[in-house]
Amino acid sequence: MIKALSTLVLCAAAVSACTSEVSNFKSLKYGARAYPHDGVVFEVAPQLGSTRSAYWCAGSEYARRYLGAGWQTPFYIVRGLGTGEVSGRKDTVLFSLDPGGSQVQPRGIIGTTSFSVGSAMTVQGGDSHCDPFLLGQF
Template sequence: MKHLLCAAILACLSSSPAAADAFITNRGVRVLPVNDTVYEVVPRGSGGTWDYWCAAAEYARRELGAGWMDRFYVVRGRDVSVTTGRRSSVQFTLYPKRSGVEPKTGWLSLGFRTGESMSVQQGYGYCVNEPAL
């Protein structure tokens, strides 16, 4: 029975997306895939606006191979994480049409409304605006 319990716990831990697929940015923010086209930024604490945009850009560039001028889009604004259960996360995609997102046009607001976007290069700009603690 003891071995069965240990095996069950180990199986649960190893299948957790946070354990298996977490990408940690240079600033310590976790990014996890939700599905084939959507990824979720999960900062420490509630995270500032720059944490989300910076991490989403870094993941798009380093993990997904996006170019500097490629755009990434908000799929879902701040909400409970579907990958970790933490209270604050934002979901992004490089593929708005495949993710069911209608891209917004016009100036970017610094919130996280579905369809808002910026280039990977713009997102990286947020990586230097605030010092890492």
Template sequence: MKNLSLAVFTLGFLGVAASGVSAFTSREGSRVNPVSDTVFEVVPLAGGSGRNFWCAAGDYAQRALKTPWEAHLYISRSHGSSETTNRRSAVQFTLQPALAGSPDNGVFASVNSLSRGDNMRVRDAFSLCNQLPVGF
């Protein structure tokens, strides 16, 4: 019985470890999970402002995907429930403009709008990681 319990525990641990391999944690603590080969989802710690979503997307694109600083990030799915977790707050990003409705580069209403088609350079998104929150 002891060996069976150890085997179940080990398999359970390996399953949890294997499922977390593809996840990425941004500098600010947001989780980034692949949705497909071309789309990834940013899930902030709690609620999150637009700055948190863009920062995590830029961080992931630069450090995990090795995307050039001048490449553009596009929102492919607006703010809503997560597809990769049970969280209520997530935004999906892509590096392919066709998956976001082919917007012009540099199109966004504001950092907090988080609407499909909004986009910015990886460098600009990453630079949002270094800003202090408003009112600090």
């Protein structure tokens, strides 16, 4: 009985640890979520089926609201589209305000169709993609 109980407690602790990490997200416009990572990296997960503009919009909002970035502050892609490292969701993108702290080589400000590592956009540029028509939310 004690062995079964200790196994149950161990399993509950493991599930609890995973759940707290996944539930540690910030809700953003249009149903997007952002998950903080260690250090300066954050994971963006817009609603399933969102356009590419939704990633830049959500990244911009998180950088501005939760990291205190100014409008002209660039944010960088650390990892392009892929399965979320924190959320586990498909089609997430990792961003960072600090390319040096995230081991990214900046590639400059580029268009929204690319999710190449090092691609960047200013917070204001990302915010301009929060138009409901660009996001398919009309």
